[in-house]
Amino acid sequence: MSLLVIGTLAYDSIETVHESRRDVLGGSATYFASAARYFHPVSLVGVVGDDFKREHIDMLKNRGIDLAGLEVAAGKTFRWSGRYAADWNTRTTLDTQLNVFERFDPKIPVAQRNSRYLFLANAAPGIQAKALDQVSHPAFTMLDTMNLWIDIAKDELLHVLRRVDAVVLNDEEVRMLTGERNLLRAAGAVLGLGPRYVILKKGEHGAFLLSSNAHFSLPAYPVEEVVDPTGAGDSFAGGFMGYVAEQNSFDPKVMRRAMLYGTVTASFCVEGFGVEALDGRSREEIDRRFDELMTIVSV
Amino acid sequence: MSLLVIGTLAYDSIETVHESRRDVLGGSATYFASAARYFHPVSLVGVVGDDFKREHIDMLKNRGIDLAGLEVAAGKTFRWSGRYAADWNTRTTLDTQLNVFERFDPKIPVAQRNSRYLFLANAAPGIQAKALDQVSHPAFTMLDTMNLWIDIAKDELLHVLRRVDAVVLNDEEVRMLTGERNLLRAAGAVLGLGPRYVILKKGEHGAFLLSSNAHFSLPAYPVEEVVDPTGAGDSFAGGFMGYVAEQNSFDPKVMRRAMLYGTVTASFCVEGFGVEALDGRSREEIDRRFDELMTIVSV
Numbered sequence: 001m002s003l004l005v006i007g008t009l010a011y012d013s014i015e016t017v018h019e020s021r022r023d024v025l026g027g028s029a030t031y032f033a034s035a036a037r038y039f040h041p042v043s044l045v046g047v048v049g050d051d052f053k054r055e056h057i058d059m060l061k062n063r064g065i066d067l068a069g070l071e072v073a074a075g076k077t078f079r080w081s082g083r084y085a086a087d088w089n090t091r092t093t094l095d096t097q098l099n100v101f102e103r104f105d106p107k108i109p110v111a112q113r114n115s116r117y118l119f120l121a122n123a124a125p126g127i128q129a130k131a132l133d134q135v136s137h138p139a140f141t142m143l144d145t146m147n148l149w150i151d152i153a154k155d156e157l158l159h160v161l162r163r164v165d166a167v168v169l170n171d172e173e174v175r176m177l178t179g180e181r182n183l184l185r186a187a188g189a190v191l192g193l194g195p196r197y198v199i200l201k202k203g204e205h206g207a208f209l210l211s212s213n214a215h216f217s218l219p220a221y222p223v224e225e226v227v228d229p230t231g232a233g234d235s236f237a238g239g240f241m242g243y244v245a246e247q248n249s250f251d252p253k254v255m256r257r258a259m260l261y262g263t264v265t266a267s268f269c270v271e272g273f274g275v276e277a278l279d280g281r282s283r284e285e286i287d288r289r290f291d292e293l294m295t296i297v298s299v
Numbered sequence: 300m301s302l303l304v305i306g307t308l309a310y311d312s313i314e315t316v317h318e319s320r321r322d323v324l325g326g327s328a329t330y331f332a333s334a335a336r337y338f339h340p341v342s343l344v345g346v347v348g349d350d351f352k353r354e355h356i357d358m359l360k361n362r363g364i365d366l367a368g369l370e371v372a373a374g375k376t377f378r379w380s381g382r383y384a385a386d387w388n389t390r391t392t393l394d395t396q397l398n399v400f401e402r403f404d405p406k407i408p409v410a411q412r413n414s415r416y417l418f419l420a421n422a423a424p425g426i427q428a429k430a431l432d433q434v435s436h437p438a439f440t441m442l443d444t445m446n447l448w449i450d451i452a453k454d455e456l457l458h459v460l461r462r463v464d465a466v467v468l469n470d471e472e473v474r475m476l477t478g479e480r481n482l483l484r485a486a487g488a489v490l491g492l493g494p495r496y497v498i499l500k501k502g503e504h505g506a507f508l509l510s511s512n513a514h515f516s517l518p519a520y521p522v523e524e525v526v527d528p529t530g531a532g533d534s535f536a537g538g539f540m541g542y543v544a545e546q547n548s549f550d551p552k553v554m555r556r557a558m559l560y561g562t563v564t565a566s567f568c569v570e571g572f573g574v575e576a577l578d579g580r581s582r583e584e585i586d587r588r589f590d591e592l593m594t595i596v597s598v
Contacts, residue, residue: 086480181385182523182524183521184521184523185523202504205501205504205505205518206504206505206518208518208521215521215594215595216595216596217518217521217595217596218518218596219504219505219507219516219517219518222482222483222507222514222516224481224483224484225481256597256598257598260598294598295514296514296515296516297515297516297517297596297598298555298598299555299556299559299593299596299597
C-alpha cells in the first residue's frame, strides 16, 4: 500500500504583486508529499545539494515523510525563480538552475520497490522511465509533465505514457500533446495514448477526470485570497493520490472524492508561500474543507 | 405563475473563425424565451421594426410564446454585429444599431401585469425600472445588465438592483460593479446591493449561484463543438427561470437544479447560430442532457 513520489526538492524565489520571497522550500516532491501525508505514509525519492537546510530535512521527517530515497549530492539544490501577474494566470520564469538535479539518477531504495502507488512528478521522461523501471508491478502510477518535454522529448514522453495509469495535464499541455483545441476531445485523445485516467487541471476553474467509463467535472474551491499559486498542481496530485492510497480502491466514487481532496489540498497550498499554508493542518481541517466543497458542488 | 421577459429581438450578423452569418434572429428576449418555453409558458415584451419577418413572428408563436406585448414600430429592428476570436473568449462588437429599440418604452399588457416571474434582460436601467413599475408584486424578478450601464448609468442600475431578487453577471461585470477582483467576494458584495441571489456566469468555465444561505458552483456542460456563443447568457437565464417557474419553488434544491437546466439550455444554444440549435429540441432531449450533466457533476 506504500505511496512513493519521485520528483524535485527546490528552493524557489517567488514574486507576486503583493510580496516577494527568496529561497522558499518547494519542488514537486515537497508539495506532493506535504499534501499526500495527511492521508497515507509517503516515501520520497529525489536529490538535494549540500546546501539543503537541516531544518527542512527535519521538517519533512517530522511530517512522517520517509526520506530513505533522498540523495544528498555535492553541489547546489535545484533553484527556480518566477513572477506571477496580478491575475495569477500568467507566470514568468525568471531563472531555472537545475544544479544537482541535472545529473539526477533516481535510485529507489529496495524497501520501496514494491510500492503500490507511484507518482512520477514532472521531470525528463527518461528520468521518469528509469524510476518506473525500478518499481515492480505498481497498482497505480500517475505521471505529471510539462510543455518543455512535449516540445523536446515527445517520443520518450509517449513511451512512458503507455506505461502509466494516469496523467495530470493542464489546458496548454493537453492541447500541445494532442493538437486538439477542444479540451474534452483532447483529454479523450490522451486516453488513446495509454493512460486509463486523464486529470485536467484548470487552476481557478477547477479540474476534470476522464476515463473510458467516467467523466467528472469539478469547480475549484473558492479561495478568498491567493498568496502564491506555486505547487498547486503537485499538491492537487498529492491530495488525490493520498486519498486513493488510503482507500486503496479505484471505485469511481473513490476517484471522484479523490478529486475533491486534491482540490482541497491545492486550495490550502495557494493560501501561503511554498508549503507554509498546506503544512501544519490537521486531517480534521482538511475534512472540514472537503465537506464545505461537497456542499458547494452537490446538486 | 406566468413568466414574463422584457428584452430585445434583433437581427445579428455574426463572424466566427469558421463561418459568417447575416441577419440571424437574435436578441435577449428571443434567446430567453426560446430556452424558457421548454419548461413554462412565456410572455414576451419588446419592440421590433416593420422589417421584422413574418416567419419569425410565426416561429415564436408556434413555440407557444405569447407575443401580446410585442410592439411593431415604424423603422428598423435592432441590429448587432460582432466577431468572435478563435478561443471564443474575445468578442469584438463591429456595429450596434439600436433602431426602434432606441425609443423603447415597455408597455406590459394588462394580462401580464400580475406575472409571478419576471426577467429584465439587459437594457438601460431606466427601461428596466419602467417595466418593473408595471408589474405588481412579482414573486421573483431577475435582472441582467452589461458593462456599459455600470459605466454610464451606475446610479440608476444600483437603484433598480435594490428592487430585484436576482442578478446575472459575468466576471468582468461583477468586478466592475463592486471594485473587487476576487469573484467570490465580489459576488458577496453584490448581495449587499439588494438581490438575494447572484448568478455568476463564467462561460466555458461554468457558473455559480450565491445567496445568503447557499453557494453552488457548477462547471459548464462540455460542448464538443461551439458554433456561436451569442445568446448563451440569455438562454442560461431562460433555462434557469423556466425551471424555477415550472417548479414554482425557491427551495435550494430547485435553485441548484435550475442552474443545471440553465447550463443545458446554454449548451444547446452555443451549438448553432442564433437559436437554431436551441430551438426544435424536445423536453426529453433537454432532460437527457440534464441527466448527463448530473452524472458529470455528481460526487
